[in-house]
Amino acid sequence: MSLPSTTQIVIIGGGVMGASTAYHLAKRGCTDVVLLEKQEFFGMGATGKCAGGIRYQFSTAVNIQLSLLSLPMLDRFEEELGQAIGIRRDGYLFLLTNERDVAAFRQNVALQHSLGVQTEWLDGDEVRRRVPLLAADDVLAGAFHDKDGLADPNSVVMGYVGGARRLGARAFTGVTVTGITTEHGRITGVITDQGRIACQAVVNAAGPWAGVVSDLAGVPLPITPLRRQILTTTAIPHLPPDFPFVLDFAQSLYFHREGDGLLTGQSNPHETPGFDESVDRDWEMEHMEAAIKRLPLLERAGRASHWAGLYEVTPDAHPVIGAAPQVEGYYVVAGFSGHGFMHGPGAGLLMSEIILDGRATTLDISSLDYNRFAEGRLIREYNVV
Ligand SMILES: Cc1cc2nc3c(=O)[nH]c(=O)nc-3n(C[C@H](O)[C@H](O)[C@H](O)COP(=O)(O)OP(=O)(O)OC[C@H]3O[C@@H](n4cnc5c(N)ncnc54)[C@H](O)[C@@H]3O)c2cc1C
DSSP, X not given: OOOOSBOSEEEEXXXXXXXXXXXXXXXXXXXXXXXXXXXXXXXXXXXXXXXXXXXXXXXSHHHHHHHHHHHHHHHTHHHHHSOOOOOBOOOEEEEEOSHHHHHHHHHXXXXXXXXXXXXXXXXXXXXXXXXXXXXXXXXXEEEEETTOEEOOHHHHHHHHHHHHHHHTOEEESSOOEEEEEEETTEEEEEEETTEEEEOSEEEEOOGGGHHHHHHHTTOOOOOEEEEEEEEEESOOTTOOTTOOEEXXXXXXXXXXXXXXXXXXXXXXXXXXXXXOOSOOHHHHHHHHHHHHHHSGGGGGOOEEEEEEEEEEEOTTSOOEEEEOTTSBTEEEEEOOTTOOGGGHHHHHHHHHHHHHHSSOOSSOXXXXXXXXXXXXXXXXXXXXX
């Protein structure tokens, strides 16, 4: 299929946000949509590099509500789109090792309860009893929610792209957007490395590259790329099937079962913003040292693979979902700050409502507007890993 010269809506970025937006627009009958992805395949940006975690445990109402909207959409995904997405409900266990985090998480759990999320509060002994494989003498408390878990990011992207295409939307890989054109403050088209497409609306779903893409429209967007890396291990025979997604909160260190082994990641607090996606071997050594300390049986496993990807970080660790007021027809769904895979389903639905109805109707996400940065209305998320 060749690139069209005109369409109604161009979506830039074929990760979970772009794919979900394309599908939800098409589902509403808006099929004159073109999804453009610069890489060879869809989902090779942050989405394909992510850990696949899905959780309800957040510290702000809007993030919990995005999970309450999105995770049931993942439960219905296979039925709706005919694509299995490997959902596992292993539960998320946050380990808390200092009084400050204990106090903050007590508040977060109370907020979660008020919104119907039944997170369990565990004392240190309960944590040690539940997951005896952990070296957890220093753990003061834990927060566990059994409906948190995992899903496969690439299957979600491909399910949405396939669904959008079946409904009539067009989706292309290997096309880089190099310009966004406007006239009298309105979107008129995009320029790509393969020609111009005239359009009335552009959706910036470019993940860690969203700031760079936004510059093409002359609209500043404070989204910073930040490297995060992951390692998977060879088989670990003694790993129980019910081993949860464990997050050592103070160390930003996590593990979950992956195949016969484990996947583990740790955020480097000294990482500097940038587009470098090479694996930092020095940090990997530090990460593995901390990981073995927390989960000693890791010493018996080898490395199966490792990679680095980019978080798309905003000043308050919340995304922008909405219209950018400077340019009519320009929309942003980006900046999920390292926990966006799980919110992709809801975000795409809400973006389609904003475009087609003028505002999000399923959920009040007015707090996630573009203007909040300039107007100092930041909403801080505590449960960022
Ligand atoms: C190591 C790591 C672990 C993570 N773990 C989790 C997790 O457990 N759970 C969770 O929910 N989230 C997690 N995340 C975060 C999650 O991956 C992101 O929030 C989410 O995938 C963002 O999706 P996106 O569609 O906005 O971005 P992306 O998936 O990056 O998609 C943007 C796309 O835009 C394309 N693009 C950019 N510029 C252009 C252009 N000019 N023209 C055309 N195409 C362009 C890119 O190639 C890219 O494919 C993790 C992220 C990382 C890096």
